[in-house]
Amino acid sequence: xxGLLAGVTSYIFAGILSLxxxxxxxxxxxxxxxxxxxxxxxSVILFRDSGPVISSLGSWGxxxxxxxxxxxxxxxxxLVVALNLFTLLYLRGRREGTFYALYNFLLTSVYSVAFAHxxxxxxxxxxxxxxxxxxLIGYERKAYQIxxxxxxxxxxxxAMSLYLIGLGLVYRVGGYLRIGELARSLEGNTGFSLTxxxxxxxxxxxxxxxxxxxxxxxPDAHSYSETVVSALLSGMAIxxxxxxxxxxxxxxxxGQLLLVLGAVTGIMGALFALMSDxxxxxxxxxxxxxxxxxxxxIGTGTSAGILAASLHLLFHGLFKxxxxxxxxxxxxxxxxxxxxxxxxxxxxSKAGLLVGSLSIMAIPPFNKYFSKALLxxxxxxxxxxxxMLAMGLGTAMYTLKLNWALIVESRTEEFSKNDPSVxxxxxxxxxxxxVAWVMLGTTNTVHLFALNHLAVYISIPLVGGLVLxxxxxxxxxxxxxSFPFKLDNAMISLFFGFVLIEIxxxxx
Numbered sequence: 001x002x003g004l005l006a007g008v009t010s011y012i013f014a015g016i017l018s019l020x021x022x023x024x025x026x027x028x029x030x031x032x033x034x035x036x037x038x039x040x041x042x043s044v045i046l047f048r049d050s051g052p053v054i055s056s057l058g059s060w061g062x063x064x065x066x067x068x069x070x071x072x073x074x075x076x077x078x079l080v081v082a083l084n085l086f087t088l089l090y091l092r093g094r095r096e097g098t099f100y101a102l103y104n105f106l107l108t109s110v111y112s113v114a115f116a117h118x119x120x121x122x123x124x125x126x127x128x129x130x131x132x133x134x135x136l137i138g139y140e141r142k143a144y145q146i147x148x149x150x151x152x153x154x155x156x157x158x159a160m161s162l163y164l165i166g167l168g169l170v171y172r173v174g175g176y177l178r179i180g181e182l183a184r185s186l187e188g189n190t191g192f193s194l195t196x197x198x199x200x201x202x203x204x205x206x207x208x209x210x211x212x213x214x215x216x217x218x219p220d221a222h223s224y225s226e227t228v229v230s231a232l233l234s235g236m237a238i239x240x241x242x243x244x245x246x247x248x249x250x251x252x253x254x255g256q257l258l259l260v261l262g263a264v265t266g267i268m269g270a271l272f273a274l275m276s277d278x279x280x281x282x283x284x285x286x287x288x289x290x291x292x293x294x295x296x297x298i299g300t301g302t303s304a305g306i307l308a309a310s311l312h313l314l315f316h317g318l319f320k321x322x323x324x325x326x327x328x329x330x331x332x333x334x335x336x337x338x339x340x341x342x343x344x345x346x347x348x349s350k351a352g353l354l355v356g357s358l359s360i361m362a363i364p365p366f367n368k369y370f371s372k373a374l375l376x377x378x379x380x381x382x383x384x385x386x387x388m389l390a391m392g393l394g395t396a397m398y399t400l401k402l403n404w405a406l407i408v409e410s411r412t413e414e415f416s417k418n419d420p421s422v423x424x425x426x427x428x429x430x431x432x433x434x435v436a437w438v439m440l441g442t443t444n445t446v447h448l449f450a451l452n453h454l455a456v457y458i459s460i461p462l463v464g465g466l467v468l469x470x471x472x473x474x475x476x477x478x479x480x481x482s483f484p485f486k487l488d489n490a491m492i493s494l495f496f497g498f499v500l501i502e503i504x505x506x507x508x
Contacts, residue, residue, distance in 0.1 A: 002042050004067050004115040007077070008108055010035020015104030022097025026088070032104050033084045036111060040077050043069050054117060054180060066178045068117035071439065072246055072310040076114040076239060078435075079317040080107060083235050086428065087228045089421040090325055099139060106132045106232060113240045117247060118177045119167050119201075123160065126208055126240050130156045133237055136229045137221050148220035151487050155217045155494065159207030162498070166200025169193050170251075183251050195505050198252060203498040205248070208241025210291045212265040213497035216490035219272075219480075222284035227328025230280060234287045235321035239313050242294050246306060249298050257504045258299030263387040266292020270394025274401065275478040280333040282402050283323050285480070286360070290316045292391055296384060297375050305378040311436060312371035319359035319367065322422075322429045326352030327406070329422050330413075337405035338476060344411040348419040352426045353406055357399045359429060362392065362457045364449065367429065369457055370436035373448040376456075389460070396464030401475070 014032025018025035046053060052070040084107055095103075109129035116122045134156070138149035167177075173194045176182040186194065206214035218238070222230050245258070269289030276282045290312070297309025327333045329352075330345040337343075345353075359366040362373075372388075379385050437445045468475070 002039065004039065004043075004112065006039030006042065007036035007111045010039070011104045011108035011111060015101040015108065018097045018100035018104060020097075022100070025095075025097045025100040026092065029088055029100055029104060032107070033081065033088060036077075036081050036084065036107070040074070040081055043077065044074060047074060056178075065121050066117040066180065067115040067121075069115065071307055072243065072313075073114050075310045075314040075435075075439075076236075076243055077111060079236055079239070079314045080111045080114065082428070083232060083317060083321050086321070086325070086421060086425040087231060089424065090329075091228060092421070099136075102132055102136050102139070103228075103232075106136065106237070110236050110240055113243050116243075117179050119170065119179065119182070120177050122244050122247065123163060123167060126205075126244060127160050129237060129240055130160070130208070133221075133229075133233060137225045137233075139229070140226055142224075144220070144224050148217075148224045151490070152217040152221050154487065155207060155490055158491070158494065159204040159214070161204075162200045163204025166197040166202075166204065169197030170201065173197065179247055179250055186251055194252075196502065198248070198254075199498065199502040199505055201248060202245065202254075202257075202501055203494070205241040205244040206261070206497065206501075207494065208238065209245060210238040210241070210265075210288050211261055211295065211497075212268045212288055212292075213493050213500070215265075215288050215291075216485045216493055218288060219281060219284040219485060222287060223278065223280035223333070227324060227333065230283075230328070230333075231321040231324040234283065234324060235317040238287065238291070239317060242291065242298075242309075242313060245295075246298055246309065249301075249306075253301060254505060255299045255301040257501060258295045259381070259384055260504060261501075262292045262295030262299055263384070264292075265289070265295060266387065266391040267394065270391055270398060272480045273398040274394060274475055275480045276398075277336050277338055277476070277479070278334055279327040279337060279402060279406065280324070281480075282398055283320065283327070286395070286398065287316075287320060289391065289395065290320070290360070293372065293375060293388075296388065297371075297378070299384075300375070300378040300380075302378050304374060307439065308371050308375035308378060311374065311439065312368065314435065315359065315367040315371055315432065318429050318432055319356045322352050322425050323356040323360070325422055325425060326350075326356065329419075330406075332406065332410075337402065341409050341411075343406070343409075344413050345406060346413045346419060346422075348422045348426065350407050350412060352422050352429075353403060355426050355430045357403050361396050361399055361461050363461065364454060364457060365433050367433040367436070369453075370433055370440070370445065370448055372457070373453045374436075374440070376453070377448075389456075392457070392460045393464050393467070396461040397468050397475075400461065400465050400468055 017028040057065040112125040138146045174185040273285035326349040330349040362368040
């Protein structure tokens, strides 16, 4: 409880003080980060001494607010604190006090999601996060940013309305909002009201989590936003919906549903990223693809699978934020990479792109290798393993395409004002694989360096490079279809996605 309150209180006061005394906005934000870091440290000590902990706030009986400290909580809270530090260093006081207020309020909500363990608290924190995110997307008041924010507002509002209706149905059946007590109450219940309620809740969280068929707001919001906002949205904000899905997975076994959604999300996101020619668009579609791995991890239904999903949630947040900051610092996020010879990037941006790309391709010993290898060991269905190979191949192809343009073909600048922050973040991401060592232990971590894992994850980028060499020109002629991402079509996509969820839930 102290860990949650320390972080939330620090971020709230940092936001308010940044608004009232904007001259010291950077220092207030740094104090907010220190408060959240101390809260995280307290939670780590408590978890190390007592294991997973569930506490209740207030004395409201069945309506009480539960918070939970477990591996997922600690990894997600660590992601929030890490991104807070490096984006703060990147900003260095260059924005107004209003921006810093919204920035800290976004951190408040996402930090709270990490600890939430009851249905209504999840709703409140995720909805607050969405409202702040909308304001940050359109903060610069450019027309395309306002459109992206408005689209997110409409789709997000509908999504959380679905979640709230589903919450009412589940509460009516189970009689509790606390997830632990609700799980015991719902044990053995397979009624239609429960299935409908859970389907509505998953559909709402799927919009927040960037799952394909529900993520039609994501490419515009992530690619049109200011660089730091893009990094925060892709790195941690969409993880709020995935945290909700991890928590809901305690209520019912819906492994097949999440495996199907993970496979579709991973493959389609990679295809759209491969067809894109602007760095921030590639990274936005890549975010959708990487969400697929997290869903596959949750879908395994094992504790190790959930840990793999939580590790990937952390690692993706780190390397994707680094990639966004690297292209943003170079000012090439919206440029067409087909004319890369006319672009120039600072050395630190190229180094950040290289480390982020080695991570996203799961090259050992970079961070994603550990979460992906751990996930592969939990997969017990051959088709899921083949899907992971296809996702890895797609990831390698769009990453190599982006790197060839931005690292090899572009010119190199000697110095940039963002060099220190991007350079420090690059080193941190390069070393972040040690987190897996801490979470898994020495024996399990060494086991992941088995020859079969090493052979697969080194060969996938090689095969991807060969395919790109042979068919690169054909891929460059393709472009992502625009119709799924228009506002009216997005509503239709959301409806069909919900129908798909209900059909799978009723079948299994």
